[in-house]
């Protein structure tokens with residue numbers, strides 16, 4: 001259930017003809033849902049921290065390259081770090097199969113009609129792994145640039161991917177996601193010659209929405225195209241207390 005698109009809970013934003021009582025009730029339901037989610041996210045975070053597991057919530061529109069970037073990352077770094085992946089999708093276990101092919105432990109969460117992962121689903125997903133044998137848990141969220149922004153899963157950082165085929169105005173049009181994220185990975189830089197995409201303007205928009213955003217330029221197909229991402233990731237992993 002989602003406060004932004006009203007997929008189940010119903011949103012007050014789009015209905016101006018509600019009676020005041022209906023609006024108040026809708027808002028109360030939304031507040032309750034988010035409060036419950038935040039409680040569960042806190043419990044997830046506590047568990048992850050107890051085991052010194054870094055958790056990253058990968059968010060983007062469908063097709064920006066979340067799974068591809070994870071496949072590359074796992075293949076490149078799994079000799080040095082212990083990974084597990086939670087895969088969120090409405091339907092299919094396509095992405096889980098792609099991750100499993102790398103040899104890394106993965107669990108698929110299907111949300112059905114749901115347009116985002118919530119902390120409750122992730123808490124149960126975490127039960128599938130032995131947290132004390134992990135360095136990093138990747139959570140790939142449902143492809144959606146809107147609703148996942150509102151749901152804390154207990155992660156350390158949201159990492160938002162944006163590919164250069166999507167248009168440089170996206171941080172302005174979907175500000176909640178880029179405000180909720182700590183990192184923006186500008187992906188598919190290899191396609192820049194074929195699309196109208198102004199990288200500098202995109203960065204300016206993104207920083208306007210979130211001045212603290214770390215922006216990384218990446219390509220999953222170019223040689224060394226993910227080096228800056230690996231650098232950020234390893235820097236972050238090395239910040240953890242030594243277990």
Ligand SMILES: Nc1nc2c(ncn2[C@@H]2O[C@H](COP(=O)(O)OP(=O)(O)OP(=O)(O)O)[C@@H](O)[C@H]2O)c(=O)[nH]1
Nearest residue numbers: 061062063064065066067068143187188219220221
């Ligand atoms: N040229 C190019 N293609 C890429 C890059 N990264 C991903 N792709 C392609 O983009 C398509 C979508 O990639 P996915 O990794 O499935 O995207 P996703 O974000 O996981 O998609 P959903 O899980 O459906 O939200 C695939 O055909 C990838 O091969 C890149 O850096 N450059």
Ligand SMILES: [Mg+2]
Nearest residue numbers: 066067095140
């Ligand atoms: Mg995917």
